Structures are given as C-alpha cells and as structure tokens.
Amino acid sequence: MQTKSIMIAGVGGQGTLLACRIIGTVLLEEGYDVKVSEVHGMSQRGGSVVTYIRYGDKVASPVIEKGQADMIISFEELEAARWLPYLKKGGKLITNTQQIEPMPVITGNAGYPKNIVENIRAKGIDITALDALSLALEAGTAKAVNVVLIGVVSKLFDFDVNIWEKALEACVPPKVLEVNKKAFELGRAVPAATR
Amino acid sequence: MAKLMLGNQAVARGLFEAGVDVVSSYPGTPSTEITEFAAKYDEMHSEWAPNEKVACETAIGASIGGARAFCGMKHVGLNVAADPLFTASYTGVNGGLVIGVADDPGMHSSQNEQDSRHYAIAAKVPLVEPADSGECKDYTKMAYELSEKFDTPVILRLSTRVAHSQSAVAEEERISRDIGAYVKNAPKYVMMPAYAKPKHVFVEERTAKLKEYAEVCPFNRIEWGSRDIGIITSGVAYQYAREALGDGASYLKLGLINPLPEKLIKDFAAQVKKLYVIEELDDVIETHCRKIGLSPVGKELFTFIGEYSQSLIKEKLLGERDEFEEYGENVPVRPPVMCAGCPHRGLFYILKKLGVMVSGDIGCYTLGAAAPLSAMDTTVCMGASVSGLHGFNLARRGEYEGKAVAVIGDSTFIHSGITGLINIAYNATNSTVIVLDNSITGMTGHQNNPANGFNIKGDPASAVSIEAVARAVGIDRVTVVDPNDLKETERVIKEELAAAAPSLIITRRPCALLKSVKHKSPVKVDPDKCRSCKACMKIGCPAVSMSTGKAKIDPTLCVGCGLCGQMCKFDAISEG
Numbered sequence: 001m002q003t004k005s006i007m008i009a010g011v012g013g014q015g016t017l018l019a020c021r022i023i024g025t026v027l028l029e030e031g032y033d034v035k036v037s038e039v040h041g042m043s044q045r046g047g048s049v050v051t052y053i054r055y056g057d058k059v060a061s062p063v064i065e066k067g068q069a070d071m072i073i074s075f076e077e078l079e080a081a082r083w084l085p086y087l088k089k090g091g092k093l094i095t096n097t098q099q100i101e102p103m104p105v106i107t108g109n110a111g112y113p114k115n116i117v118e119n120i121r122a123k124g125i126d127i128t129a130l131d132a133l134s135l136a137l138e139a140g141t142a143k144a145v146n147v148v149l150i151g152v153v154s155k156l157f158d159f160d161v162n163i164w165e166k167a168l169e170a171c172v173p174p175k176v177l178e179v180n181k182k183a184f185e186l187g188r189a190v191p192a193a194t195r
Numbered sequence: 196m197a198k199l200m201l202g203n204q205a206v207a208r209g210l211f212e213a214g215v216d217v218v219s220s221y222p223g224t225p226s227t228e229i230t231e232f233a234a235k236y237d238e239m240h241s242e243w244a245p246n247e248k249v250a251c252e253t254a255i256g257a258s259i260g261g262a263r264a265f266c267g268m269k270h271v272g273l274n275v276a277a278d279p280l281f282t283a284s285y286t287g288v289n290g291g292l293v294i295g296v297a298d299d300p301g302m303h304s305s306q307n308e309q310d311s312r313h314y315a316i317a318a319k320v321p322l323v324e325p326a327d328s329g330e331c332k333d334y335t336k337m338a339y340e341l342s343e344k345f346d347t348p349v350i351l352r353l354s355t356r357v358a359h360s361q362s363a364v365a366e367e368e369r370i371s372r373d374i375g376a377y378v379k380n381a382p383k384y385v386m387m388p389a390y391a392k393p394k395h396v397f398v399e400e401r402t403a404k405l406k407e408y409a410e411v412c413p414f415n416r417i418e419w420g421s422r423d424i425g426i427i428t429s430g431v432a433y434q435y436a437r438e439a440l441g442d443g444a445s446y447l448k449l450g451l452i453n454p455l456p457e458k459l460i461k462d463f464a465a466q467v468k469k470l471y472v473i474e475e476l477d478d479v480i481e482t483h484c485r486k487i488g489l490s491p492v493g494k495e496l497f498t499f500i501g502e503y504s505q506s507l508i509k510e511k512l513l514g515e516r517d518e519f520e521e522y523g524e525n526v527p528v529r530p531p532v533m534c535a536g537c538p539h540r541g542l543f544y545i546l547k548k549l550g551v552m553v554s555g556d557i558g559c560y561t562l563g564a565a566a567p568l569s570a571m572d573t574t575v576c577m578g579a580s581v582s583g584l585h586g587f588n589l590a591r592r593g594e595y596e597g598k599a600v601a602v603i604g605d606s607t608f609i610h611s612g613i614t615g616l617i618n619i620a621y622n623a624t625n626s627t628v629i630v631l632d633n634s635i636t637g638m639t640g641h642q643n644n645p646a647n648g649f650n651i652k653g654d655p656a657s658a659v660s661i662e663a664v665a666r667a668v669g670i671d672r673v674t675v676v677d678p679n680d681l682k683e684t685e686r687v688i689k690e691e692l693a694a695a696a697p698s699l700i701i702t703r704r705p706c707a708l709l710k711s712v713k714h715k716s717p718v719k720v721d722p723d724k725c726r727s728c729k730a731c732m733k734i735g736c737p738a739v740s741m742s743t744g745k746a747k748i749d750p751t752l753c754v755g756c757g758l759c760g761q762m763c764k765f766d767a768i769s770e771g
C-alpha cells in the first residue's frame with residue numbers, strides 16, 4: 001500500500017499530541033508501518049501546532065508537505081484555513097468550528113476571518129465541520145475536544161471499534177478514561193462524517 | 196510486539212538495554228525526553244544536572260568509575276560541555292561513555308542552527324547518527340560497544356525530526372554488566388602536559404583505526420536502486436530522499452559520520468552516474484567527499500538553512516511539485532504567547548512601563564520580547580543576560596545604571612547566571628538583576644531544578660537559596676516580590692534601580708501550569724462598568740479580548756490571576 005498521510009492541526013494546549021498517539025497506536029495495531037511526527041517546546045505555548053501521522057507498508061519520511069495530506073483534522077477553525085495548502089487534491093478536511101483568537105486578533109491588529117468553512121467548501125473541498133467543543137462539554141470536559149474528533153475520524157476507517165477503544169485505554173490516564181470514552185462515542189455518532 | 200516510540204524514548208530504551216548505570220543531563224528541546232524516559236527505569240540513576248558541563252563531567256566521572264554513562268543535551272548544550280568533551284577524548288573511557296546531542300534544523304525551539312558534527316571532528320571522537328526510532332535504540336547500544344572497544348567517548352547525534360518522531364521499536368532485555376574494580380591510572384586520566392602528549396598520539400592512532408572500521412561499520416550501508424542517481428546521505432535526510440526518489444536512486448546511508456569511510460564512498464561513487472550528497476545544515480559529508488577527490492552535487496543545489504523535506508528533494512532533483520490549494524484570504528499568524536496566568540507577564544508589563552533596557556535570556560520569559568509587551572532588548576545564550584548587562588553598563592559608563600536590568604529564569608540562573616553575578620559584584624557595576632523564579636524549568640516542559648526542592652523523580656531534594664547565593668557572592672541588596680502584585684513590583688524595581696549598589700530582585704510565583712498550583716475562578720467583567728478603554732489588553736493575556744466591544748474573558752483559559760483587574764481603572768473586572 002502507498003503511504004497515507006494524516007495531518008493534525010491545532011493550537012498549543014489543545015491535546016493534538018495525544019490525538020496523534022491514539023491514531024498512531026490504532027494504525028500500528030492494524031499492522032501498518034507508522035511514523036508520527038510531533039513538535040515540542042516553544043511552539044506549544046499557545047502557538048499554531050501541527051503533527052503528522054504517516055502509515056503504509058513501509059514509511060520513510062515522518063513529515064508531510066504542501067499538497068500531500070490525505071486527511072487534515074483541524075482542532076480550530078482558523079487553523080483549517082492556515083493548513084489547507086497541505087491537503088492533497090481530493091483529500092478530506094475535518095474541522096472543529098471552535099474559534100480561538102490568536103494574539104494579533106486579540107490586540108486588534110488583525111481580524112478573525114469570516115465564513116472559513118463555507119469558503120473552503122466553495123473550493124470544492126470535502127470538508128466536515130462540527131462543534132467538537134460542545135460535544136466535549138456534553139461528555140464532561142472541554143479538554144476532550146481531541147477525543148471527540150478522534151471519534152469522528154474513527155468512522156472513516158474500517159477498523160473494529162474495539163481497537164480504537166483499546167488505544168484510548170492505552171493512551172489516556174485512567175482518571176479521565178470514562179469522560180473520554182463518552183467523548184469518543186459522541187464524536188463517532190456525528191452523522192456528517194461518512195466516507 | 197513492537198511499540199511506537201519517540202526517537203528520544205528509543206534512546207532511553209537503548210540506554211536501559213545497554214546496561215547503562217548513570218544518566219546526567221540538562222534539559223533542552225529536542226533532547227529532553229531522553230532523560231525523562233530514562234528516569235522511568237529504576238535500574239539506572241538519572242538526574243538533571245545544573246548545566247551541560249556538569250552533566251558531561253558527571254558522566255565522565257561515572258565512566259572512569261567503571262559504569263556505562265550517558266549525558267544528553269541540545270546542540271547549544273554541547274558548547275557548554277565542549278571543554279570536558281575535548282579532553283575526555285584524550286583520557287578515553289573505562290565504562291562506555293555516550294554523549295547524546297540533538298540538533299534543531301529549522302530552529303523549532305532554539306536560538307541558532309549549529310551543526311554538532313563539527314564537534315566530533317574537532318574533538319576527534321566518533322559520531323553516530325540514527326534515522327528513525329528503531330535505529331535510535333540500536334545505535335545507542337552499538338555506541339557503547341564502540342566506546343569501550345576504541346576507548347573513546349562517542350557522540351550520538353539526533354535531529355528534531357528523529358528525536359520527536361515516533362516509529363516502531365522492538366524491546367529487548369537489559370544486559371547484565373559488572374562495573375568491575377577501579378584501578379588508579381594517572382597517565383590515562385591525569386591530563387597534564389607530560390601525560391597528555393602521549394595521549395594525543397593515542398588519539399591520532401585511534402582515529403586511524405576508526406577510519407578502517409568505518410569501511411566495514413554495519414551502520415554504513417548501500418541500498419541499490421537505479422544507478423543513474425547515487426545519493427550519499429544520513430539521518431532524517433535519508434528518509435526524505437527515500438520518500439522522494441524511492442528505487443529511482445541508489446543510496447549510501449551513513450550511520451557513522453565521524454570518521455567517514457573513504458573506500459566505501461569511492462566505490463559507491465564509481466558505480467553511479469550522478470553523485471549527490473544530501474545532508475541538512477553544513478557540508479560535512481560533502482567536504483569529506485571533495486577531500487578524497489570526488490565532486491558530488493551538494494550545497495550548490497541544497498541549502499545550508501533549515502529543514503529539508505521530500506518535496507525539496509523532488510523539486511531539486513526531478514523538477515516535480517505537488518499541487519495544492521491556498522486559502523486565499525490573509526490568515527492571521529498565531530505566534531506562541533505567555534500562558535494565561537503566567538507569572539512572567541506582570542514583570543514584563545512593569546518593565547515596559549518603566550521603559551528600561553532589558554538584557555534578556557532564554558526561557559518562557561523570552562516571550563516578553565513579543566508584542567504587546569515588547570520588553571526585551573537582547574537574547575544570546577543562557578546566562579548572557581547577567582554578564583551582558585555588566586558589559587553594557589561598562590560601555591555606557593554609568594549612563595544606563597538605573598535604566599537597565601537583566602532578566603533570567605530560575606533554571607537559567609542556576610545554569611550559568613551565578614558566575615555573571617559574581618562578576619557584577621567583583622568588578623562593581625551598579626547593575627540590577629531580576630531572577631524570575633517560577634519554581635520550574637518551564638520552557639522545556641516542566642523539569643525540576645536545583646532551586647525548586649525536587650529531583651528528577653519528583654522526590655524532595657536540597658534546594659538552592661537564590662537569596663543566599665546572591666548575598667554570598669557579594670550582592671547586599673536582595674529583594675523578593677510577587678510579580679502578580681503590579682504596584683509592589685513597580686515600587687521594588689524603581690527602588691533598586693535608584694540605589695547606588697548592585698542588586699538582585701527575585702520575582703517569585705510558581706508557573707501557572709504546575710499541577711500543585713491552585714487557581715481561582717475565572718474573573719468576571721461588568722459590561723456596565725467597562726468603558727472599552729483597552730487598558731486590560733496591554734498585558735497581552737490570551738484570555739482577554741475585546742471582540743464584543745467590551746472586555747471579554749475566555750473562561751476556559753482564565754485562571755483568575757487578577758492581573759487584568761489591576762489594569763482596570765473602572766473596577767469593571769472582579770474576582771469570579
């Protein structure tokens with residue numbers, strides 16, 4: 001199988017690293033060669049962060065470049081616009097509609113772009129948009145946005161749901177496992193996310 | 196079954212399996228997790244040292260004592276540890292000694308983009324460079340064998356994409372290893388001229404033997420594909436080349452980077468039509484190729500700057516580009532910011548207000564250089580804030596005394612701020628140094644340090660008193676203040692700047708992200724009282740915005756520090 005690429009974009013502190021680890025664990029369990037690339041340190045302080053997951057028979061490069069992502073999962077609306085160029089032609093974009101204002105918007109030096117989802121859809125791009133924050137709050141914590149989105153993504157793969165649950169158990173601390181399981185279920189139930 | 200592991204985690208696993216006993220490191224992205232993961236194995240002693248020089252010397256001592264020893268650091272850390280490294284090359288080892296160094300091409304989290312391979316050449320020690328997590332573990336173990344076989348320290352060089360990428364690693368058992376007796380051996384370990392001269396001869400002989408070994412080292416391997424293109428490469432650049440060209444090229448993947456083989460490279464070159472060297476940062480492999488009479492295409496095509504990628508290689512060699520769609524409209528940047536509730540924020544607001552020259556340093560507080568606080572004039576390397584302020588004040592002949600400060604974090608002060616403070620006291624400039632004591636090494640992801648009273652395992656440890664250190668070196672004016680109390684912070688800084696003696700101010704409040712810190716409820720805005728004057732926006736808190744025309748607090752971010760409330764003249768912001 002040709003190597004496939006998934007990119008996760010978000011804001012430092014949103015839990016993109018954990019999301020990557022869960023998806024990576026599932027893919028490894030399914031027998032793929034997997035590489036996950038993270039960024040630590042400076043850029044995590046509320047900055048724009050991306051992580052890459054690549055899987056296939058034999059993966060070489062751990063990174064994804066412009067025009068190469070089969071799927072982008074964006075944890076925040078503006079980040080979907082920022083990282084759009086990384087999407088491959090015909091690729092799929094899933095975005096949380098939560099908006100987190102970056103410092104130039106907070107200080108009034110820039111405006112938060114309007115109608116991002118509509119603008120992307122107008123380009124003929126396959127985009128699924130959902131309010132993952134509300135679902136996470138419904139599950140019990142705003143911190144579970146990442147796992148809600150994993151629930152959404154899980155429906156796009158043919159894998160047994162048990163494998164996702166097992167990966168969740170392996171990667172999430174036991175104290176918050178129940179909330180995260182609920183978040184996963186709520187994400188998985190989002191109807192728009194069909195293949 | 197194989198597990199997904201970060202490159203750094205795989206190095207730690209390699210240390211464990213190699214029977215390493217002593218790990219002493221100083222944190223630095225992208226190397227930090229090696230030692231954090233090592234500390235999870237109770238079979239090894241792991242520690243955070245005050246700086247890289249101490250860590251390296253600790254590892255050298257442990258090696259002389261018979262243990263297999265390791266120290267880890269980021270690329271610039273090796274500048275600090277270079278002194279012991281160069282002479283440990285002469286003494287050689289008893290137990291195996293490996294120095295792990297992580298370079299940061301692209302400067303994701305660094306102040307420069309230096310290439311550590313030069314150190315191996317200069318110090319005349321072998322350097323190995325893995326290209327994925329599996330190799331991280333294997334090369335680590337092999338490095339100990341090389342170290343003991345050739346009687347030399349070995350550098351294990353990683354780069355960000357290897358250190359911080361996860362790939363599959365199969366775990367094996369830890370070897371059992373006896374540290375044996377310690378035998379005094381002055382000619383080997385006492386590097387005074389009479390003993391060091393023969394040791395230099397030994398080093399050159401060792402290099403000659405290592406050169407022979409490089410020809411057969413299993414880390415240097417050829418993968419044949421099309422012989423139209425031959426690529427000599429190493430580390431993550433190998434992965435990019437493989438991704439870009441697949442079987443459309445042949446590869447000489449080098450794992451032992453110093454010394455480099457001669458015959459192997461010449462043989463490979465002779466069997467391909469066009470020869471390229473693809474290496475990130477400097478032209479180390481390329482220079483070697485030219486030295487042995489080859490003329491590969493290297494830096495004339497590929498840059499010295501930043502990270503490479505499969506796209507770059509495809510474009511340069513095949514002229515191919517992937518298609519993509521731009522969003523079109525301008526997308527505002529999202530730079531990193533000080534967190535909501537960060538204790539550094541209050542101090543930088545006051546420094547901006549006072550308009551002083553700020554001799555800066557490295558840590559989370561370097562974000563004080565960014566808008567809207569913009570209160571930092573310089574950042575060079577760890578510790579340079581303190582010594583640099585002394586020099587600046589000397590240059591300005593007193594003009595700036597009372598108008599300039601140094602800012603330095605608690606971990607950075609311990610790392611290399613104390614010697615600069617001694618210089619201020621000893622050579623008498625009227626300088627004011629501010630230690631931002633947030634009880635943790637924040638920037639690199641929350642490591643304990645010698646000033647916060649906990650060791651790497653989180654157990655209680657002896658704590659340096661920064662106040663007592665300052666007094667002991669001859670600074671008589673020492674004050675402690677809470678940086679979240681804006682009025683008092685301003686008063687103290689003004690008072691110390693006005694005083695006719697050197698001074699040290701400690702702004703003390705733990706990092707808002709520490710689990711042990713109890714937060715208040717988010718603050719509340721009374722929209723009737725808010726006059727939209729934007730005073731609360733001046734502190735650059737990510738939880739405060741004005742998108743509705745009135746001040747608005749994001750309750751998912753706000754930790755109730757109350758700084759914005761102190762900014763408000765109309766009492767519109769109150770405790771929640």
Ligand SMILES: Cc1ncc(C[n+]2csc(CCOP(=O)(O)OP(=O)(O)O)c2C)c(N)n1
Nearest residue numbers: 223272557558559604605606607636637638
């Ligand atoms: C020689 C060297 N070693 C390590 C680093 C990585 N590093 C940058 S800042 C820092 C310490 C930051 O801690 P502290 O001074 O306590 O400030 P904080 O981030 O907590 O505000 C470290 C380890 C470096 N830049 N240079």
